[in-house]
Amino acid sequence: GDSVTQMEGPVTLSEEAFLTINCTYTATGYPSLFWYVQYPGEGLQLLLKATKADDKGSNKGFEATYRKETTSFHLEKGSVQVSDSAVYFCALSVLTFSGGYNKLIFGAGTRLAVHP
Amino acid sequence: DGGITQSPKYLFRKEGQNVTLSCEQNLNHDAMYWYRQDPGQGLRLIYYSQIVNDFQKGDIAEGYSVSREKKESFPLTVTSAQKNPTAFYLCASSMRGGSTDTQYFGPGTRLTVL
Numbered sequence: 001g002d003s004v005t006q007m008e009g010p011v012t013l014s015e016e017a018f019l020t021i022n023c024t025y026t027a028t029g030y031p032s033l034f035w036y037v038q039y040p041g042e043g044l045q046l047l048l049k050a051t052k053a054d055d056k057g058s059n060k061g062f063e064a065t066y067r068k069e070t071t072s073f074h075l076e077k078g079s080v081q082v083s084d085s086a087v088y089f090c091a092l093s094v095l096t097f098s099g100g101y102n103k104l105i106f107g108a109g110t111r112l113a114v115h116p
Numbered sequence: 117d118g119g120i121t122q123s124p125k126y127l128f129r130k131e132g133q134n135v136t137l138s139c140e141q142n143l144n145h146d147a148m149y150w151y152r153q154d155p156g157q158g159l160r161l162i163y164y165s166q167i168v169n170d171f172q173k174g175d176i177a178e179g180y181s182v183s184r185e186k187k188e189s190f191p192l193t194v195t196s197a198q199k200n201p202t203a204f205y206l207c208a209s210s211m212r213g214g215s216t217d218t219q220y221f222g223p224g225t226r227l228t229v230l
Contacts (some may be wrong), residue, residue, distance in 0.1 A: 004158070006156045009160045020218055031215065032215050032216045034218070036221075041207065041224075042223055042224065043120075043122075043206055043221035043222050043223045043224045044159075044208075044221040045221070046218050046219075046220070049218060051215075051216040089158060089159070090148070091158075093216070093217075094215065099230055102147075102210070102213045102214055102217060103149070103161050103164060103174065104149075104159070104161070104219055106158030106159045106160075108156065108158045108159050109156070109158055
């Protein structure tokens with residue numbers, strides 16, 4: 001079935017370090033791909049998305065490229081800040097079998113801790 | 117301000133009780149969703165609705181019920197049949213429910229069974 005696999009955390013970095021969080025997926029058809037971020041005790045916020053192969057999503061210095069050949073959507077940031085500390089979720093959007101409704105399938109999340 | 121509101125933020129339930137979690141959106145979105153989040157796990161879909169008076173079971177619907185009488189509102193009832201209801205519950209909405217649509221999330225309700 002459709003699924004998302006993320007690298008396990010926690011990921012611990014010093015401020016200004018380079019960040020990569022790996023995400024690979026299994027899906028039939030042509031899913032859209034998303035990265036969401038969750039700060040402690042809060043809901044999820046969309047970070048970026050890509051809707052077709054080779055699209056690059058970007059926001060607040062974060063980037064991810066939809067790679068169909070490797071079924072990947074890795075999240076990167078060139079220089080992290082303490083305020084980036086949060087849990088990051090990779091997700092794909094698929095059509096359900098009943099009625100053609102869309103649903104999101106999430107990875108388990110990767111906790112990022114950035115130290116000064 | 118447009119957005120999604122959930123209430124209450126924290127909810128405590130005794131075993132055997134039903135409780136209802138509120139979700140309201142003023143984004144004029146057609147589709148609404150309920151997810152459950154357990155520690156260290158991703159979100160799992162409970163129910164979703166694409167139009168008023170219509171909703172579909174998600175992956176873990178057992179022990180839950182919903183209604184969609186108004187476009188803006190999608191309350192979730194956690195019944196006594198749900199064996200392990202302690203979790204963080206998130207409501208979301210999207211424009212139409214299409215595969216490229218972004219889902220926007222509320223701040224969540226943390227339910228604890230005493």
